[in-house]
Amino acid sequence: MSTRLIAGVCLALAAAGALAEPEPEWTLYTGLGTTQTHLIDLDGAIVKSWSSAYPPGISVYLHDGGSILRAANDFSLPGPAGGGVGGRIQIIAWDGTLEWDYVLAGANHRGHHDYRLLPNGNILAIVWERMTAGEAIAMGRDPATVGAEVWSEGIYEIQRTGPTTGDVVWEWHVWDHLVQDFDPGKPNFGDPADHPEKVDINFIPNGANPDWLHFNGLDYNPELDQIIVSCHAFDELWVFSRDAASSGDLLYRWGNPRAYGRGAVGDQKFFNQHNAQWIDEGLPGAGNILVYNNGNGRPAGAFSSVEELTPPLLPDGTYTLAPAQAYGPAAPTWICDNAGGSTFYSSFISGAQRLPNGNTLVCVGASGEFIELAPDCSVEWDHVAGGSQFRATRIAARDVRLRGLLWCAPDLALPYDQLDFSDIVEFLNQFAGGLPGADLAEPVGVFDFSDVIAYLIAFDAGCP
Numbered sequence: 517m518s519t520r521l522i523a524g525v526c527l528a529l530a531a532a533g534a535l536a537e538p539e540p541e542w543t544l545y546t547g548l549g550t551t552q553t554h555l556i557d558l559d560g561a562i563v564k565s566w567s568s569a570y571p572p573g574i575s576v577y578l579h580d581g582g583s584i585l586r587a588a589n590d591f592s593l594p595g596p597a598g599g600g601v602g603g604r605i606q607i608i609a610w611d612g613t614l615e616w617d618y619v620l621a622g623a624n625h626r627g628h629h630d631y632r633l634l635p636n637g638n639i640l641a642i643v644w645e646r647m648t649a650g651e652a653i654a655m656g657r658d659p660a661t662v663g664a665e666v667w668s669e670g671i672y673e674i675q676r677t678g679p680t681t682g683d684v685v686w687e688w689h690v691w692d693h694l695v696q697d698f699d700p701g702k703p704n705f706g707d708p709a710d711h712p713e714k715v716d717i718n719f720i721p722n723g724a725n726p727d728w729l730h731f732n733g734l735d736y737n738p739e740l741d742q743i744i745v746s747c748h749a750f751d752e753l754w755v756f757s758r759d760a761a762s763s764g765d766l767l768y769r770w771g772n773p774r775a776y777g778r779g780a781v782g783d784q785k786f787f788n789q790h791n792a793q794w795i796d797e798g799l800p801g802a803g804n805i806l807v808y809n810n811g812n813g814r815p816a817g818a819f820s821s822v823e824e825l826t827p828p829l830l831p832d833g834t835y836t837l838a839p840a841q842a843y844g845p846a847a848p849t850w851i852c853d854n855a856g857g858s859t860f861y862s863s864f865i866s867g868a869q870r871l872p873n874g875n876t877l878v879c880v881g882a883s884g885e886f887i888e889l890a891p892d893c894s895v896e897w898d899h900v901a902g903g904s905q906f907r908a909t910r911i912a913a914r915d916v917r918l919r920g921l922l923w924c925a926p927d928l929a930l931p932y933d934q935l936d937f938s939d940i941v942e943f944l945n946q947f948a949g950g951l952p953g954a955d956l957a958e959p960v961g962v963f964d965f966s967d968v969i970a971y972l973i974a975f976d977a978g979c980p
Contacts, residue, residue, distance in 0.1 A: 541913035542922070543886060545879070546576045546586065547903040548865070553584055553608075555911070560899045563922060566608045573602025574865075574906040575630045582610035582921045585639070587631055593619065595626030596644040596667045598727040599864070600906075602627045605639065605674075610921055618674065618682050625670070630733045634673065638685065640743065642731045643670040645689065655703060656696030657717050663724035669731045671743060673758075688743070688756065690715055690729065693765050709777030712837065713765035719775050722749050733867070735793040740833050742767065744805065746792040750775045751784055753792040753807065757833070768827055768835040770805075773842035783842065788812040790881075791867030791907060795824070800874040803829070804849060808866045808878070820861045821853035822868045822878055822889070852876065855887050856895040867907035879908040916952035924979035926971060928953055935979060943971050 542563065546553040553576050555564040566584050573589035586606050593603040603621035608614055620627035624646040632640040645668045652666040653659050673686035694704045695714035708716040720728065733746040736758070744755050751772040756764055771786030773779025788810040795801040805825045811818050826849045828836035837843055853859065855878070865881030871888070875896055878887045884905045888897035901908075911918070913932070919925050926935055929942035946954035950963050956970035 542911040542915075542918075543877070543899070543908050544576060544578055544584075544911055545886070545901055545905050545908045546572045546574075547884065547901065547905055548572065548574065549903065553586060554901075556899070556901075558897060564610075566610075567612060568606060568608060570604060570606075572906065573604065573628065574600050576907075577631075577633060577909070578911055578915070578917055579607055579633065580917055582918055583615060584608050585631065585633055587627070587629070590619075590621075593621040593626065594623050595621045596628075596646050596726070597626065598628070598644070598667070598730070600629040600730075600732060602629065605631060605641065615679070616676060617680050618676070619680075620672070620674070627672075629731060632734055632736050634736060635738050637676070639674045639676075639682075640734060640736060641672050641674060642734055642745070643672050644668075644727075645670050645691065646726075647691070652717070655691070655694055655717055656699050656705065658698050661718070661720050661724060663726055665726050666728050667726045669729045669745075669747075671734065671745070686758065686760065688758075688764055693756075707777065709840070712769065712776040712778065712843070713763075713767070714776075715766070716776060719750065721751075732865075733791045733793070737794045739797070740829075742833070744792050744794065746789055746807070748788055748790070751786040751788065753786070753789070753805065755827075755835070767833070768843060770825060770827070770843050778840065778842045782815075785809075785848075787814045788864070790865060793869075795870045799870045799872060801850070801870055806868055806870055806876070808868045810862060810864065810866060812863050818861055818863070819853060819859040820866065820880065821851050822876055823848040823852075824850040824870075850891070852878075852889055852893040854893050855889060855898075856893065860885070860887070865904060865906045869908075869910055871910055872912075877908060877910045879905055881905050881907070914953060916955070919953075924974075925956065926975040927979055933979070935975060940975065947971075 542555050544555050549571050551568045553566045554562050556562050570588035570590050573587040575587050577585045579585045587602040588604040588606050589601050590604045603626045605618045607616035626644050627641045629642050647666045649662045652662050668690045671688045672684045674682040675685045676682050693714055694717045695706050695708050695711045696717045697707055698718050730748040731745050732748045735744045741758050742755055743758055746753055752769050754766050755768040756766050772784045786809055790808045792807045795804050795806055807823050809821045809823050811820045828844045860880045862880045862882035867879045869877045876889050884901040884903045886899045886908045890896050929938040957966040
């Protein structure tokens with residue numbers, strides 16, 4: 517290691533200024549009906565693909581070390597099987613090794629649609645739960661509206677225990693949070709308008725279709741320890757606590773107040789929405805909720821929009837609700853229903869993601885088009901992947917999970933592929949902020965002089 521390099525680091529420690537975050541550069545997606553997951557650059561070129569034995573079931577996320585966490589649809593598995601069916605969760609390494617292959621299916625349950633990785637390394641999963649007609653009637657469902665069975669929903673937290681095994685360490689079930697006003701002799705009798713924290717078992721917009729609720733997305737907020745789900749059939753998003761000490765009742769819901777008796781048809785805001793999520797800390801709009809509103813049955817016509825809500829959150833983690841009123845806000849904080857003046861529409865799937873630069877990446881799922889929209893809805897980037905795409909996720913150019921795979925560890929600052937003093941300054945900024953890009957030595961998560969030494973050695977060695 518050169519004396520000049522060490523002197524340069526000392527100078528940078530004294531004089532470094534904050535540099536801008538690198539711009540996002542990769543986009544991750546997996547096409548419906550395919551067995552491939554792709555990572556593309558901004559030119560649309562595929563830079564990495566992962567293969568599975570199964571089509572998606574149906575979300576995919578970048579995981580540690582360049583692996584992917586991928587939902588898979590194994591048609592041979594038992595359990596409910598509607599749109600978005602999964603039943604298997606896999607972790608596939610960068611080199612194609614299948615690191616985890618977990619079956620989440622049984623005679624009366626099956627994972628579907630979406631999964632999320634928690635900060636503790638566990639995985640949240642959406643699970644259909646099959647109930648017989650008799651079980652539904654026993655809970656107050658009107659017998660005239662029951663078919664052969666009813667699929668309720670659950671959220672399971674799974675802890676990996678081995679290459680094909682896992683333990684459910686926490687679970688939440690819609691069936692534990694019901695209200696009904698049909699039969700006073702059955703459990704949970706009451707007026708749904710008086711119990712917005714409960715789910716009305718007799719609100720059945722899909723009639724006798726067994727897929728009563730059809731969750732199609734979820735997210736987790738670590739600061740609040742709360743979960744958000746997109747309930748497609750109710751045209752709502754729901755929020756509830758993961759805290760084991762909480763009741764698990766709904767804390768907040770938005771999109772269709774008619775579902776809890778506090779609104780009429782004209783008050784409906786969502787129309788088969790997808791991908792309800794909190795905007796992450798550090799991003800423009802942090803703490804707000806972002807949703808892809810598909811627009812099926814929209815009174816003004818069938819077109820999609822991306823909408824950002826500011827929920828009425830209180831300091832104690834609850835949400836403001838006036839007596840006999842619907843949850844606010846009255847309208848989205850931001851809405852984009854066009855791309856550079858042209859409407860976009862997908863009747864199913866689809867999603868959106870807020871980016872560090874303030875733009876929003878939109879996946880128009882039916883057409884397989886990815887569009888990066890500025891706040892004024894102008895188009896900053898677009899790509900047609902083809903086929904149908906459940907979702908697309910933008911990955912930062914220097915995402916630490918791709919370090920040593922798609923980028924060289926010491927190459928942290930623009931211009932990329934050129935090591936110079938700005939890279940050292942950026943390392944020091946990340947080191948001071950405790951950011952993952954500066955976490956180069958064991959133990960992971962501890963920032964000390966060993967990380968500085970590891971960086972200097974890498975810098976001195978240069979990049980391929």
